[in-house]
Amino acid sequence: MLAAALALAAAAVFGTATALQHRSASAVAEGSGGSGRLLARLLRSPGWVVGLCLSGVAFALHVAALHEGSLTLVQPIVVTTTVFAVFVRSALDRTLPDRAEVVWAVCTWAGLTLFVLTAGTRRPGFVTDDRLAALFLVVAVVAAAVAIVVAGQLHVPARRGFFLGVAAGILYGSTAGLVKLATSYGRGGVVPLLHHWSAWLVAPVGLTAFFLSQRAFQASRLSVSVPVLNIVDVLVAVGFGSVVFREHLFRSPGQLLVELVGATMIVVGVWQLVKEGERLHESHLREVPAGSPPAPR
Numbered sequence: 001m002l003a004a005a006l007a008l009a010a011a012a013v014f015g016t017a018t019a020l021q022h023r024s025a026s027a028v029a030e031g032s033g034g035s036g037r038l039l040a041r042l043l044r045s046p047g048w049v050v051g052l053c054l055s056g057v058a059f060a061l062h063v064a065a066l067h068e069g070s071l072t073l074v075q076p077i078v079v080t081t082t083v084f085a086v087f088v089r090s091a092l093d094r095t096l097p098d099r100a101e102v103v104w105a106v107c108t109w110a111g112l113t114l115f116v117l118t119a120g121t122r123r124p125g126f127v128t129d130d131r132l133a134a135l136f137l138v139v140a141v142v143a144a145a146v147a148i149v150v151a152g153q154l155h156v157p158a159r160r161g162f163f164l165g166v167a168a169g170i171l172y173g174s175t176a177g178l179v180k181l182a183t184s185y186g187r188g189g190v191v192p193l194l195h196h197w198s199a200w201l202v203a204p205v206g207l208t209a210f211f212l213s214q215r216a217f218q219a220s221r222l223s224v225s226v227p228v229l230n231i232v233d234v235l236v237a238v239g240f241g242s243v244v245f246r247e248h249l250f251r252s253p254g255q256l257l258v259e260l261v262g263a264t265m266i267v268v269g270v271w272q273l274v275k276e277g278e279r280l281h282e283s284h285l286r287e288v289p290a291g292s293p294p295a296p297r
Contacts, residue, residue, distance in 0.1 A: 003069020004116050006078035010061035015056050015084025020051030023092055035182040041066060066176065067183040072249060073239030075176050076115055076263060079230040082270045083108050086277065133181055133198070133244045137174055140236060141205075144170040146281045147210070151219075153203055161177025161220025165229040166218055171209035172229070173236025177244065178202045184245075227271040234263070 024045040043049065065074045081103050090097045097105070144167040151163035181198040193199050216225035241247040249256065 006065035007074040011081045014081040017054035018085040019088035020047045024048035032148045063253040066180045071237045071249045075237035087166040087257045103268045108269025111262045115262030137232035140174045158222045164216035165225035167230040168212035169232025172233040176237040178242030
């Protein structure tokens, strides 16, 4: 259960970092400058810088979780970052969470509990064939590239954001697989880790996924891009674990049913939390008088 605890800690720290950075970014007036100017302003914001540092801590915890546990256990836990972000943001704003946010957070946690109790005893597998890992990643990159091309041909923002979210999810799931692969070779020390190709792909693939996720968020509503990104992320990570590490998804039909119920509750809970956050944000904007500076939410 150490892997589950580390993954939960990673989600909590990621959620705190997200809340801090979103609060700082939302305090900057829209249209105040280009991307370079916006970044310069954010770098002068203590909250945003702290959030950036916490993201690094969260990534280290994520790596540690993948080192100790299976992809099929760790990745679904990490995508509950949204739950932590909602409550940390409420604490920062000194407000109570909306009742609907609490309901969907409970739904997410209940699903997570079901999933972890079912999958928590599963031991991490070991890579059986390096060529399978390379082939899986090539297919994933090609699939992400196709999704990006499709997104570029679409003029409807929601559809474009959906396919960009798919591409980002594929690469985020692939990044988790790369981290797991690199740490499996890192068990023999730093030298074997640095000699393996997977260690050198984590940064470029992860940063590309981050860039695509920002484009997806910009192209459409979060309720369109975030759920599909999280779902695809988990599916790709679980697929990587199953193909490369021979991680068994279930041992009986009953276990499979419980895992599916838990995973569905996580997905629905996160999706509804994002939608509720958008609803509250839009409601707040309607209440702000015209010409008033936007308050962070």
